[in-house]
Amino acid sequence: MADSAKNDKAVAADADTDVTPNVSEVEVSEASTTAEVEAVLDAPVERGEPILQVRNLVKHFPLTQGILFKKQIGAVKAVDGVSFDLYQGETLGIVGESGCGKSTVAKLLMMLETATSGEIFYKGQDITKLSGRALKAVRRNIQMVFQDPYTSLNPRMTVGDIIGEPFEIHPEAAPKGDRRQRVRELLDVVGLNPEYINRYPHQFSGGQRQRIGIARGLALNPEVIICDEPVSALDVSVQAQVVNLMEKLQDEFNLSYIFIAHDLSIVRHISDRVGVMYLGKMAEIGSDSEIYDHPTHPYTQALLSAVPVPDPAASAARDRIILTGDVPSPANPPSGCRFRTRCWKAQDKCAEEVPLLAVPEVFAGRKTPAAHESACHFAEERQVVPAA
């Protein structure tokens, strides 16, 4: 019960700090010069070893008042202490409702936003503290695929220019004469005709545009790809094509994915592990079967039970939990457990103590699929998705 002992201590120390006791230790690399850092970043990571480790990541967006002398009157706590590991070669799904902070996490991992506090270790190197050439090397290895294939491609650039643009920023990735050829190869890899290299984005359908976005993400041979709702804007029949393509590419190029989506069915399909976020915090994290077949956090249970199942027989047999109300404002989140305002199990303890993301005591040490990390004081197993 080492975990719970640590828990108690942490709670006693400060109920407001978020300690995630049972994520693995980070092996911080000791490289100090830029050259050393670059060497660390170039080193390969074994399959199944952590490649990206996030610790207590926080992003608060300030709320200001006044025009000239801006006074901070509060903060939107978009991400408020999130920790997780991404292992090499796996797909980590992150699900949650709109406003839970999942896209902000993606932006923080891409260094498109600066974290308020917390660390992001890529191969043991804290990338929030890097700058200059070392940061550029990190960025080459972490790429992103965006949600909306209509706004994420510049309408005035040809497909060849869009996919080839990463080579302008990272010239070492492909020699100048080879670039057109490389772009053609990339088009072929994502299932588009290489002859389309001179076309413009408007000449493509939504699914094809998303393939262009994926080809751009692959251009620099990254190790990690962060996909922020990559298929939500696509039609059902096209969604399947893109999801299959992403799975194929993962095997082919040995990629690690962070797959952010609100569609729980797709996340289950593609992910090895799944994290459920609620109001800037991770509510529950575990393997796909632990989360979907043995959820222990009430929010996960409610979320799963609300997903419509495309099978009238199965959906009649389902245990449905309909939550009342809406997600509270992240500028003024509830004290204690953030889910308590909508939770049917909430008691006084939930308002006072922030539940930690840890294996719940009742399951600790037992070999059951329910023994995964869940941030609830009253975690218990409840099957909401009947096995098919």
Added chain:
Amino acid sequence: MTTTTEKTGRVPEPRAGDASGTPLLEVRDLHVEFHTRDGVAKAVNGVNYSVNAGETLAVLGESGSGKSVTAQAIMGILDMPPGKIPQGEILFKGQDMLKMSAEERRKIRGSKIAMIFQDALSSLNPVLSVGYQLGEMFRVHQGLSKKDAKAKAVELMDRVRIPAAKQRVGDYPHQFSGGMRQRIMIAMALALEPDLIIADEPTTALDVTVQAQVMDLLAELQREFNMGLILITHDLGVVADVADKIAVMYAGRIVETAPVKELYARPAHPYTRGLLDSIPRLDQKGQELYAIKGLPPNLLRIPAGCAFNPRCPRAEDLCRTESPALHAVTERDGTALPGRGSACHFWKETIHG
């Protein structure tokens, strides 16, 4: 059907279960086309469907399948030009709405047939309070005073379970959350207790937990008022929970109709089967998803024969030359399956394997 269209200009009074057996709404051989610079886009090519009081018809299709255009034609809110309805009938309680005058249609719109739109934020006027917008229905259609209309608005907001309706009636749309805004849209559609509601992707923009709340509310109100409901969606999951019967659309035509349970159990059209196979399931983890190859057709150049033939795994020469009619689907031994139809030359092979 032998009902003669009387030119009374008024819609007959009884709301449900008409003795005549006339469906509440019947769409017959509806065609809609858009004249564009590049040519004529045939958005709807001969759609037939009907809805009875208290019944939910789900119209399922991908973007560009013509499901929303059909709904707009029924509501009479199609932009004409560029839109044009070259042929077809839309019978509401036996009367062809396409032959009515603009004034007659205006009386039906809102009070007899109402619509819920997908994106509540852009459908509500941002500079008017929700109470004013809800009350507008009563002021315009029933000539109530401002004060009475406002009282009615509060009542409506209560009915769709918006907490503290009395305090919030003066609030503006941006002050409400997505789910609450969609409730206001529903309240607005319900205001004059219509006989038929058309809901165009009512929950697509909402999170799953809120989606469940809104769909439940809609189903409950439908039962309470015995309304007909046309639910337009692309989500096979939502449909499974609430619909009575389903019409699947592809390239402006209905390719399959069936009662909801049967459609999922035994699809009779390769497109429906492909759709069902291509969605990942929450309750099972499959290997690779089945993907329908290719893309939906360009409406300016719909393929000859069956519109689905370039993407169909079963397509033969017949499919490339002859457009299939909506065949009545039967059991292997010829027993009729009521309500089922499939526009596929090879429906027998598709349903019976």
